[in-house]
Amino acid sequence: MVNLKVDLAGVELKNPVIPASGTFGYGREYADLYDLDILGSFSWKGTTGSPRLGNPQPRIAEMASGMLNAVGLQNPGIDAVIETEVPNIAKIFHGPVIANVGGFSLEEYAENCRKLNDVEQVKILEVNISCPNVHAGGKNFGCDPKAAAEVTAAVKAVTNKPVFMKLTPNVTDIAEIARACEDAGADGVCLINTLLGMRINLNTKKPVIANRTGGVSGPAVFPVALRMVWDVYEAVKIPIIGCGGVSSAEDVAEMMLAGATAVEIGAANLKDPFVCKTIIEKLPAVCEKLGVENISDLTGTAHR
Amino acid sequence: MKKSWFTVEHTRQLTADTYEMVLSGDTSEITAPGQFVEIELPGKFLRRPISICNWTDDALMLLVKVVGGGTHELVRSVPGTELDVLSGLGNGFDISLSTEHPVLAGGGIGIAPLYGLAQRMLTAGMNPTVALGFRSQKDIYYLEEFAKLGCRLLVATEDGSAGTKGFVTDCIKAVPECDYVFTCGPLPMLKAVHSLPQLKDGQFSFEARMGCGFGACMGCTVPTKNGYKRVCKDGPILFKEEIVW
Numbered sequence: 001m002v003n004l005k006v007d008l009a010g011v012e013l014k015n016p017v018i019p020a021s022g023t024f025g026y027g028r029e030y031a032d033l034y035d036l037d038i039l040g041s042f043s044w045k046g047t048t049g050s051p052r053l054g055n056p057q058p059r060i061a062e063m064a065s066g067m068l069n070a071v072g073l074q075n076p077g078i079d080a081v082i083e084t085e086v087p088n089i090a091k092i093f094h095g096p097v098i099a100n101v102g103g104f105s106l107e108e109y110a111e112n113c114r115k116l117n118d119v120e121q122v123k124i125l126e127v128n129i130s131c132p133n134v135h136a137g138g139k140n141f142g143c144d145p146k147a148a149a150e151v152t153a154a155v156k157a158v159t160n161k162p163v164f165m166k167l168t169p170n171v172t173d174i175a176e177i178a179r180a181c182e183d184a185g186a187d188g189v190c191l192i193n194t195l196l197g198m199r200i201n202l203n204t205k206k207p208v209i210a211n212r213t214g215g216v217s218g219p220a221v222f223p224v225a226l227r228m229v230w231d232v233y234e235a236v237k238i239p240i241i242g243c244g245g246v247s248s249a250e251d252v253a254e255m256m257l258a259g260a261t262a263v264e265i266g267a268a269n270l271k272d273p274f275v276c277k278t279i280i281e282k283l284p285a286v287c288e289k290l291g292v293e294n295i296s297d298l299t300g301t302a303h304r
Numbered sequence: 305m306k307k308s309w310f311t312v313e314h315t316r317q318l319t320a321d322t323y324e325m326v327l328s329g330d331t332s333e334i335t336a337p338g339q340f341v342e343i344e345l346p347g348k349f350l351r352r353p354i355s356i357c358n359w360t361d362d363a364l365m366l367l368v369k370v371v372g373g374g375t376h377e378l379v380r381s382v383p384g385t386e387l388d389v390l391s392g393l394g395n396g397f398d399i400s401l402s403t404e405h406p407v408l409a410g411g412g413i414g415i416a417p418l419y420g421l422a423q424r425m426l427t428a429g430m431n432p433t434v435a436l437g438f439r440s441q442k443d444i445y446y447l448e449e450f451a452k453l454g455c456r457l458l459v460a461t462e463d464g465s466a467g468t469k470g471f472v473t474d475c476i477k478a479v480p481e482c483d484y485v486f487t488c489g490p491l492p493m494l495k496a497v498h499s500l501p502q503l504k505d506g507q508f509s510f511e512a513r514m515g516c517g518f519g520a521c522m523g524c525t526v527p528t529k530n531g532y533k534r535v536c537k538d539g540p541i542l543f544k545e546e547i548v549w
Contacts, residue, residue, distance in 0.1 A: 022521065029519045029537070033305065045522075053532060058513040060523040062350050069515060074522045074532070218349050270516035271349060273390070274307060 002284040003294045006040070008262050009162035009187040009239050011096050011123045013040035016252060016295060017280050020243050020266035021046050021100035021126065021166075022071065026085040030269075031092035034277050043098040043190075043264060044085070046128050049108045051077035061199040061208040066218025066245070067267055068197050070211035073102055073131070078112045086119055096123035100166065103127075104134040106154040114158040125161050126241075127151060130168040130193045142168040142193070145180035152184035162187035164241060167232075169221075170196050174228045175235035182236045190241035190264065191232060192225045217267040221245040226258050233259025233300055247275065249282035253290060256298035305392050305518050306333040310364060312385040318367070318445035322413065323379040324357075327364045327387065334359050336396025337421035338488070338509055338541050341366070342517040344388040345377045351390065352378060353514050353536070355413075355488070358420035364391070365420075367446070369413035393517050394540045397421050397486050397507050399428060406430065407482035409472050409497050411437040411489030415446060417509060421486055422455050433458065433482050437472030437493065441465035473497055485544075495549055506544040510535050 004015035019030070021043040027036055036042065054074030061068040075081070078101075089097060099122040103109035109127060116122050129142035129151050141147040148165065155163050165181040167174055169192035178189045194215025199208040207213075225244025232240055242260030246252060247268040255263045268275045287295050310329030317323050334356060341364065342351035352374045358365040370376050381387065399421070406425070408418045415436055425432045435458040438444045444466055450457050458475035459467030468474050472489070473496045476482060485506035487497050494508050512535035515523030519537030526535055528546040533539060 023516075025520050025522075053527070054522060054525065057524070057526060059525075060350075060513045060515045060521075062348065064347075064349075066349050067515065069521070069523060071522045074525060267349075270521050271344070271351065272307070273305075273516070273518060273520070 002287040002292070004283055006262050006296045008124065008241070009164070011162060013096065013262060015040040015280055015283065016256065016260075016262040017276050017283070018043055018098065018241065018262055018264045019269055019276055020264035021128070023266045023269040026081065027089055027092050030273060033273050036093040037095060038277060038280055039093070039095065040262060041096050041098050041124070042093065043100050043126055044081070045075055046073050046100045046102045047075050047078050047081050047112065048073055048102040048104070049078055049112055051075065051080065056210040058208060058210055059214070061214060063199065063216070064220065066216055066220035067270070068199060068209060068214035068216050069194070070209045070214035072211065078115050082115060082119060086121065090121060097121045098124045098126045098164070100126045100128055102131050103151075104131055106150055109151050110154045110158045113155045116161070117159060123161065124164055125155065125159060126164045126166050126190055127155055128166045128193070130166070140168060140170075142177060143171050145177050148177050149180040149184035152181045152186045156185040164188040164190045166193055167191040168193045169224060169228055169244075175231045178232040178236050182238050186238060188239040188241065189232060189236065190243055192221070192228050192244045195221055195224065217245065219245045219247050222247070222251060226254060229255060229260050230258045230302070233303065249279045249286045252279060252283065253286050253298060256295070257300070257302040259300045259303065261296070261299050305390055306330065307388065307390050309386050310389045312381045312383050312387065313363070314383060315379060315381065319443050321370045322445055323368045323370070325366045325368055325379065327366070327389070328362055329364060329389065331359045331361060331364055331391060333392025335392060336398070337424055338397035338417045339392060339394045340540065342390040342393060343378060345374050347377070348374045350515065351517060353393070353517055354378075355416045355509070356420060357416040358423060367413060367416040390517060394536060395538065397541055399425055399430065401505070401507070402430065402486070403484040403504065404431070405433070405482045406484045406486060407433045407435055407476055407479060409435045409476060409485055409487040409489070411472055411493040414487070414489030414493070414509070417488050418486065419446065419449065422450065422453055426453055426455060431455070433479055435460070435472050435475040437461070437475070437489065438466070439463070471496060473500060476500055476502070498544060498547060498549070503544065507541045508544065508547060509540045510542060511540070512536065
């Protein structure tokens with residue numbers, strides 16, 4: 001009997017499988033398909049202070065082994081999520097929830113996280129620092145170690161929940177950003193967010209996506225994400241949520257061997273809405289093959 | 305929504321780029337004409353959303369226009385090919401809201417969902433007029449099938465090589481008693497239909513580039529007068545009054 005439990009910064013998950021933010025909404029669509037209680041956790045859709053309508057159409061493009069999206073953080077805003085989605089989540093999922101929080105200023109990040117203090121079911125805050133910093137010329141917080149550390153500190157000052165910083169791969173040295181977050185008090189990091197990319201429509205000779213660029217995700221980015229998890233594991237002591245192109249139980253195991261404590265599944269949910277269920281069902285067999293009784297024993301062992 | 309395997313039973317070429325496909329499988333989640341399926345295809349990351357033309361308890365009929373690599377793969381599937389399909393997606397047309405004189409207006413591959421719709425309206429004792437628009441005579445398909453259903457049929461071609469010369473809207477203007485539309489087709493056609501003064505109301509089926517097809521990713525949301533809607537989940541059918549062009 002394989003034990004799939006993992007400890008993520010003091011929060012016990014029944015298994016390491018977490019649907020990634022932006023591919024799972026607030027759980028409603030998937031709750032119609034399977035019992036969400038099989039999941040270790042889920043990371044809700046990136047939520048900002050004010051409601052956001054998102055980008056114009058088209059927002060989606062395809063590529064070999066993956067996709068691009070430029071949804072633009074469409075969400076109803078933190079107050080509406082707390083009022084409407086949180087009570088619904090309590091009905092459809094009974095495990096720990098990861099709240100993905102966005103923001104465009106230090107104050108907005110802190111305020112959004114503070115508002116979640118009283119939401120009991122949210123056990124972990126996942127702070128998306130890929131949003132442009134409106135106070136610093138639009139550069140992403142996650143692209144600058146100092147800005148990433150400032151967001152971390154601002155959020156840590158207002159919450160007692162574990163704080164995971166969600167890192168962008170669109171940087172020269174992701175380990176440096178992760179270290180800055182750790183030094184500023186982060187309880188963990190989640191990586192990677194999408195890689196910046198684009199496609200051009202040969203009929204119109206214009207970008208496919210109205211926003212011009214979009215975030216690349218899917219199996220094509222898996223080796224990139226895996227390498228970054230590896231590098232960050234070497235650089236920090238805090239736990240890592242591995243994310244990026246994970247599509248199978250074997251991919252989950254690879255991510256953990258590279259250093260992840262838990263693993264998020266993103267684009268794969270859009271292709272196969274049952275993929276997380278399938279992965280969870282297959283994980284025990286993969287662990288047996290790898291000769292581990294506790295899946296948590298996989299974390300980082302590729303480094304030894 | 306259901307994820308299940310369908311088997312290709314038969315494929316028939318209708319025009320240079322349009323095919324009829326019949327798949328066998330579990331259609332229990334399909335509840336209304338105008339819904340769609342999403343089909344996984346080899347070598348493609350995203351599924352392809354395809355409108356349902358018609359269905360029975362154990363078979364699904366699709367009309368597929370080849371527009372790129374995915375649809376090309378789909379129509380090349382030989383009988384016996386197993387396809388991974390998400391079925392019963394989208395809201396579908398609501399025939400209970402129709403007036404006594406509905407017109408079903410289709411252009412190009414947008415004709416597909418109108419066939420199953422017309423059949424169900426006739427079964428329900430309704431009397432739909434069907435108006436179909438094509439580029440040219442050589443692009444025409446499915447006229448015989450619609451004729452066999454027994455509904456009034458109007459045809460327009462842009463070059464006048466068959467039927468009325470012009471657009472599907474020109475056909476509709478010729479039947480002024482029709483005051484409610486069910487329509488599917490290219491965006492300029494939907495816009496032109498929307499502006500017909502004879503229409504009291506109607507249901508418009510939209511296309512979109514979709515990520516998931518079941519409402520999770522917000523990839524296909526569009527603004528409407530009733531707020532942002534997901535074409536895949538809250539649509540693909542939108543009502544005349546709520547559409548923002």
